Amino acid sequence: MADNPYEAPSANLSGNETFAAHTGGVSQGVVEQLRRTKGWTRFISVMCFILGGLMLLGAIFGGTVLSNMDRSVRGLGDLVGVIMFIYGVMGVLQIIFGTKLGGFSSAVQRLMYSARESDLEDALDRQRSFWVFAGVLVLIGLIIAILGIFTVYSKFR
Amino acid sequence: MDRPYVPHTSSSGAVGISGRVTPQIIGIMLRTKGWVRFIAVMLFINFGITIINLIVTMNAPSRFGGDAERIGQFIGIGVALLLYLYPAVKLNSYASRIGALLQSARTGDLEAALNEHRGFWRFVGIVTIILVSIFVLFIFIGMVAAVSRSSF
Numbered sequence: 001m002a003d004n005p006y007e008a009p010s011a012n013l014s015g016n017e018t019f020a021a022h023t024g025g026v027s028q029g030v031v032e033q034l035r036r037t038k039g040w041t042r043f044i045s046v047m048c049f050i051l052g053g054l055m056l057l058g059a060i061f062g063g064t065v066l067s068n069m070d071r072s073v074r075g076l077g078d079l080v081g082v083i084m085f086i087y088g089v090m091g092v093l094q095i096i097f098g099t100k101l102g103g104f105s106s107a108v109q110r111l112m113y114s115a116r117e118s119d120l121e122d123a124l125d126r127q128r129s130f131w132v133f134a135g136v137l138v139l140i141g142l143i144i145a146i147l148g149i150f151t152v153y154s155k156f157r
Numbered sequence: 158m159d160r161p162y163v164p165h166t167s168s169s170g171a172v173g174i175s176g177r178v179t180p181q182i183i184g185i186m187l188r189t190k191g192w193v194r195f196i197a198v199m200l201f202i203n204f205g206i207t208i209i210n211l212i213v214t215m216n217a218p219s220r221f222g223g224d225a226e227r228i229g230q231f232i233g234i235g236v237a238l239l240l241y242l243y244p245a246v247k248l249n250s251y252a253s254r255i256g257a258l259l260q261s262a263r264t265g266d267l268e269a270a271l272n273e274h275r276g277f278w279r280f281v282g283i284v285t286i287i288l289v290s291i292f293v294l295f296i297f298i299g300m301v302a303a304v305s306r307s308s309f
Contacts, residue, residue, distance in 0.1 A: 033271035040282035135192035
């Protein structure tokens with residue numbers, strides 16, 4: 001019941017206010033921040049899928065072309081084959097990034113409609129999973145870079 | 158309860174009317190913080206390496222001569238600032254806000270942390286739009302060039 005019984009009736013057209021006020025669940029400010037993040041993460045997720053798909057197609061197409069080449073060109077093809085393999089792995093990683101970001105966006109979408117604690121936990125856990133995945137990849141990249149520097153240094157010493 | 162007149166709060170609320178965040182959410186954010194800080198530090202290091210690299214090349218004798226090379230180096234610094242420094246600052250702020258949230262467990266701190274998180278993704282989105290636009294523009298220019306060459 002409103003404090004002022006004589007005030008004009010009003011309707012909640014946005015639907016956002018319903019959360020904390022009626023369910024005692026997630027606050028509107030938290031949902032609003034996540035709602036404004038969702039569009040960008042969805043966009044990046046779609047871009048990851050497109051880029052990853054193109055990279056995978058490129059790797060498969062390149063591999064097929066190489067396998068159809070005659071043996072004299074295949075000596076060069078070994079190096080290109082390795083590059084195609086790395087290309088394919090990067091494509092798969094892009095798709096995993098896209099899946100994780102898309103999952104976060106979908107969890108935020110569910111949270112916007114339900115305002116339930118479990119949906120907020122799900123959304124935050126999905127973004128945690130994304131950062132863990134990104135962090136592990138950066139760590140692997142760092143180790144490879146350090147190993148590469150040591151290898152080059154030992155060769156030219 | 159010490160004060161009998163305090164308003165009721167729902168125990169089911171994650172970040173509800175009471176303005177407190179549940180231990181489950183605190184746990185998730187605690188496990189997020191370290192990785193976000195790590196990526197921010199790596200971005201700062203990348204930025205530093207890029208700047209050192211550019212300073213070294215700027216002080217080296219010019220291979221091609223002229224102002225065009227210098228302008229290119231300044232553009233390189235600008236791109237490094239844009240691509241590394243800003244996201245690093247945003248992610249570092251996100252990790253710091255999570256740190257404040259872990260101390261206070263207040264809804265306001267969770268909102269502040271999520272605001273930094275949103276800022277990071279907005280930046281990544283805008284940069285992606287710019288890069289895709291440049292890519293499409295180059296394809297368009299290439300197509301126009303190919304068509305005009307074939308018509309002669």
